[in-house]
Amino acid sequence: MKQVLRYLHSLSLHNDKIWFEAHKAGFLTAKATVAALAEKLIAGIRSFDDSIGPLSISDCTYRIYRDVRFSKDKSPYKTHMGIFVNRGGKKSGYSGYYFHIDGNGNHLLAVGNYYTEPRVLKVLREDIELGGGDFRRILEGVAPGLELETESALKKVPKGFPADSPDAEFFKLRNFCLVENLDDAFILSPDLPARLLSIFRTGKPFLDYVNRAIDYCREEQKEYFTSLDL
Numbered sequence: 001m002k003q004v005l006r007y008l009h010s011l012s013l014h015n016d017k018i019w020f021e022a023h024k025a026g027f028l029t030a031k032a033t034v035a036a037l038a039e040k041l042i043a044g045i046r047s048f049d050d051s052i053g054p055l056s057i058s059d060c061t062y063r064i065y066r067d068v069r070f071s072k073d074k075s076p077y078k079t080h081m082g083i084f085v086n087r088g089g090k091k092s093g094y095s096g097y098y099f100h101i102d103g104n105g106n107h108l109l110a111v112g113n114y115y116t117e118p119r120v121l122k123v124l125r126e127d128i129e130l131g132g133g134d135f136r137r138i139l140e141g142v143a144p145g146l147e148l149e150t151e152s153a154l155k156k157v158p159k160g161f162p163a164d165s166p167d168a169e170f171f172k173l174r175n176f177c178l179v180e181n182l183d184d185a186f187i188l189s190p191d192l193p194a195r196l197l198s199i200f201r202t203g204k205p206f207l208d209y210v211n212r213a214i215d216y217c218r219e220e221q222k223e224y225f226t227s228l229d230l
Helices: 002-013 017-022 024-046 118-130 134-140 192-202 204-228
Strands: 080-086 096-102 107-112 177-182
Touching: 002 017, 002 024, 002 080, 002 096, 017 024, 024 080, 024 096, 024 192, 107 192, 107 204, 118 204, 134 204, 192 204
Parallel strands: none
Antiparallel strands: 080 096, 096 107, 107 177
16 A cells, blocks of 8 residues: 555646656556455445455546536546445445545544435434434443544534434435544555454444435335326
């Protein structure tokens, strides 16, 4: 992984087409290294979560090119390489297991997704309210470094949910995702795949909880549109 870190750091300092094309060999080597890691993670995750189904490396990895159409930052290339292993692949909308290596040391591991649909949020909040503490018990079982993403949380408990509940802070969440920041030492450890898988495994019950709400919403939507055809 040392070569990947070096390449991404250099790219962050020279984020332009001329430098990228001149160092294409370095990009291809880094890409192949991340692809090999993705293959190990897919197989390892399937050993404890067979719900991910059949996945290819391309289902779980991303292009290096940035979409700059609606961004003030016109840098053409991403300075990180990510892997997202989830049911149906990265475009399916299901939550999953994410890892990325960043050229500026902002390495990230996550279980969940970067966005939770409003209708799924509502179902999750209702599940937590009626669950008698089951969501809290799930969180108690995750690896110590994993924490709920709260930067996007609401300031107040949303209308319709009890502000005096022991789960009040969870009702404020706008994104159901567990995250952990990693340092270079973690990335460069010789047992990186095993360490990632060990953390991911502890997040499976959380992921099952979130994806269950996604399944419910999709089934409800399917039934609605089916009824319109009658």
